[in-house]
Amino acid sequence: MKTTFLSLVLLFTIVIEAQDKKAYQLFDRNGKKLSYKKLLKSAESTQVVLFGEFHNNAISHWLELELTKDISQNKAIVQGAEMLESDNQKQVNQYLNGEINQKKLDSTARLWPNYKTDYKPLVDFALENKNPFVATNIPRRFASIVSKKGFEALETLSAEEKSWIAPQPIPYDANLPGYLEMMKMMGEHTSPNMPKAQASKDATMAYFINKNLKENTVFIHYNGSYHSDNFEGISWYLKTYNSAVQIITISTVEQKDISKLEQENYNKANFILVIDEDVTKTY
Numbered sequence: 366m367k368t369t370f371l372s373l374v375l376l377f378t379i380v381i382e383a384q385d386k387k388a389y390q391l392f393d394r395n396g397k398k399l400s401y402k403k404l405l406k407s408a409e410s411t412q413v414v415l416f417g418e419f420h421n422n423a424i425s426h427w428l429e430l431e432l433t434k435d436i437s438q439n440k441a442i443v444q445g446a447e448m449l450e451s452d453n454q455k456q457v458n459q460y461l462n463g464e465i466n467q468k469k470l471d472s473t474a475r476l477w478p479n480y481k482t483d484y485k486p487l488v489d490f491a492l493e494n495k496n497p498f499v500a501t502n503i504p505r506r507f508a509s510i511v512s513k514k515g516f517e518a519l520e521t522l523s524a525e526e527k528s529w530i531a532p533q534p535i536p537y538d539a540n541l542p543g544y545l546e547m548m549k550m551m552g553e554h555t556s557p558n559m560p561k562a563q564a565s566k567d568a569t570m571a572y573f574i575n576k577n578l579k580e581n582t583v584f585i586h587y588n589g590s591y592h593s594d595n596f597e598g599i600s601w602y603l604k605t606y607n608s609a610v611q612i613i614t615i616s617t618v619e620q621k622d623i624s625k626l627e628q629e630n631y632n633k634a635n636f637i638l639v640i641d642e643d644v645t646k647t648y
Contacts, residue, residue, distance in 0.1 A: 387623060388644055389424050392637045396626040404615075404636050408436050408585070412578060412611040415599055417590030417634060419617045421646040426483045428638065429587055433490060440583045444491050445574060447566070447588040448477050448484050449500035451529040457500050461492050475505070479648050487587065499577050501586065503530050503569035512562035519565075531568035536605050537561060543597040567592055571602030575610065590616045594633045619644075 391399045408414050416432070418425035436442055449457055453474040459465045467485075470476070477484065491498040507530060510518045519533050527533065538544075544560035551559055570592065574584055592598040593614050603610050616634035619642040620627055630637055 387641075389428070389638055389640045390623045392626040392630075392639060394632045394635060394637065396631055399636065405432065405435050407613050407635070408432060408583065409440050411613045412582075412584065413574060413603065413613075414583060414585040415593040415612060415614045416585060416587050417593045417614060417616045418587060419619070419640075420477075420479065420483070420589055421648050422617060422619070422640060423645050423647055424640045425617050425638070426486075426647065430486050430490065433487065433585055436583050436585060437494060437496070441579070441581065443497045443499065443577055443579060443582055443584045444487060445499035445501045445570075445577065445584060445586045446484065446487070447502045447570060447586075447592060448480065449498075450475060450502045450504045451500050451569065451573060452504045452526075454500045457488070457498055460488070461495075461498060463492075482647050484587070497577065499573055499584075501570040501573040503566050508562045508565050511565045512556070512558050515558045516561055516565070529569075530565065531572035531602075535565060535568045536602070537564050538601075541597050541601065543591070543595060563598075567598040568602045571599045571606060574599070575603060575606045578607075578610070590618075590633075596634070 391401060391404055393399050414432075414436075416429050418429060433442065433444065456465065456470055456474040460467070460470045465473070488498055490496070507519065507522070507526070516533065516535055516537070519527070519530060522530075539557070539560065544563065547560045547563060548555050548557070570586070570588065574586055578584055586599070588599060593600050594616050596614060600612055600614055603612060613636065614634040615636045615638055616630075617638045617640060618627075618630045618633070619640050620630075621642055623639045623641050626637060626639060630639070
């Protein structure tokens with residue numbers, strides 16, 4: 366009788382889960398399902414959260430904001446993002462200090478086309494709660510220089526321009542799997558400088574994250590998943606600059622079936638955010 370009762374409970378649970386149209390599911394690196402509560406607990410107890418997003422995924426952006434809000438309930442936070450470039454930090458600070466309005470920020474900073482829908486809520490949360498917001502990314506024109514001429518070209522920049530980039534010479538390991546994969550994806554006509562341009566972004570973001578770490582504070586950083594997947598990119602550079610830093614990474618993936626983690630997505634991050642592939646895109 367007891368066995369029959371347990372079987373009915375299990376069947377009922379399966380039926381309910383099948384009817385529950387979830388938009389996302391969290392997993393650990395080994396494919397075990399995790400709760401949002403577990404993610405939040407880990408995020409509150411680390412120094413850096415690298416939230417790897419898909420730039421056009423509505424669930425990514427929603428969960429970034431929710432996690433930011435929830436961490437701030439118990440810990441002081443610093444926010445930062447790939448989507449803002451380091452030479453625009455002055456304008457970001459002016460906005461946060463109420464010295465300029467959104468229209469002025471739009472005209473003076475190089476904001477992404479989807480800023481208003483996807484990143485403004487994060488910056489405005491910093492504004493409302495007086496959180497620092499760090500523009501971490503290398504100015505795109507300098508990444509473009511690296512892609513054409515290599516790291517050496519950065520030595521020709523002025524002292525002020527160099528202050529917007531990770532200190533030179535930038536450490537670089539061409540054999541990191543992510544950079545090797547980039548070369549493979551780009552095909553036979555790819556220049557060896559292409560992954561160096563990616564590295565200049567990763568290194569600069571890591572440098573400014575590390576520079577803005579504060580005691581008993583969580584730095585939550587929003588970046589494309591590729592910049593921190595497989596514990597490389599920003600994560601690798603953070604460990605290079607500060608071997609003692611505590612980091613958790615989140616990777617975003619899309620799957621048709623979110624009930625289990627596909628094999629190819631194992632080990633991408635500490636937490637893997639699996640989103641239904643039919644979720645609305647923001648562009």
